[in-house]
Amino acid sequence: MQDPGQLRGAQSVDRALELLSLIGRQSGGGLTLSEVVVRSGLNKATARRLLLALIRAGLIEQDDESRLYHLGKEAFILGLRASGRHGLLKQAMGSLVHLARETGDAAFISVRRGMSSVCLHREEGAYPIRTYALMSGAQHPLGVGAGSLAMLAALPDDEVEDVLQANAAILAADYPHLSPDSIRHHVARTRRDGYALNPGLIFTDSWGIGIALHGPDGGLSGAVSLAAVESRMKEPRRLELVSQLKTEAAKIAERLG
Template identity: 50%
Template sequence: MDRALGLLSLVASGDGRGVPITFLTDASGLSRPTVRRMMIALIRAGFVEQDAQTRAYHLGPESYIVGQMAVRRFDLLGLAMGNLLALSAESGDSSFLSVRRGSYAVCLHREEGSYPIRTQALQAGDRHPLGVGAGSMAILAALPEAERRIVRDDVAQEIRRHYAGYTVGVIDKSVAIAEAQGWALNPGQLMANSWGIGVALRAPTGDVIGAVSIAALDSRMQPDRQPMLAELLTREARAIERKLERRLAY
């Protein structure tokens, strides 16, 4: 079930575009026959559809129904939208909301700031292993150590294959720094000249559910500006958590 649900998340990462089986096999590390068997099961259940001409996979009607049910209880983007607007207005830079999906972080929304030169390191729908990028690193650093080890083992092969700027040692060092200061910094490891700062989001249960982050050119993320951006992010992250607590109380 873990693997099948992981494939469903990969289909969702297509953001409305069809996802070919080659993408699913590369991203999941599963064999083509295994992916095909699981996709057939998801198609039977209505969670996935396959285009008859392109053979690409799309989310099916059951995914929409389940999503609508979830929104009634847990519309994180709806709750956080005003906070993202505030972050981008005050910083002038792009702000992001990411959610945790197992060992990965998925970007739900990107809100542009007023600064004319923008980084393109992260877009809505992008999915990266936990530890890759500022928001993703903030999520990883907020997890208990035992859970971090599980995540690290789960994504180690993908990081080696697809993320040249990252190693286990680099991620462990970043986790230690993020734990100590309460926010995560990505100093251009994912994309040169694109820096980011992230702060984790928690559910009322204490579970880590996502992160808010800000990304900008390296010239706008130097040490003299980092504490101010981290303070903005922490303020808005706590405000989102309070709204979520009120929502789930009803």
């Protein structure tokens, strides 16, 4: 016979997932607490308790002004990871494995999320000294990190300025050495060189290079990048890595097409 406590716990999980699905079907419109109660059939106290649990997990957010409930950041990231089975991550996985195996360094695939970059996957190389600056699910402002910078540099100038303006506060608070002017400089260098370089700007001994990925319509799809300790990113090896990265980026773009 099942423990009544276990049954209640499973029932709470089922109800919370039902609320998550209910809010997720609103196409960005959001729901009020009253609407959640009516559509779910739960009483107000139970619905509020489950919504708070989902908020703590980052799966649900409540707008401070409208008080509407929307899907949260973690739900978005999970959706990206799931869609990757059939989209960008699926098409890029072979190249990530190849890059990690051939270079010995860590290879990444990232996508844009609004004004930020999210790492979908990290593929480890065999080199024993590793950098852990970027992990799967990690999020940075666009322009912070090699793949993130590659994506920012691929945008039109007016959109670059919109991103820098939107991220000004978080850059000042969390990345004081990466001012908007500094990022503009790195954007110009990326466009000139044809690849993004992060020369230890986030963590001193963690360097990276990145290439933007484009879909069949020419729009930005994401970025592929490599990261290693500084000694493994010096020329001429860095130029060899850039060549390998460009080759695999072209293959990914071809698969996307």
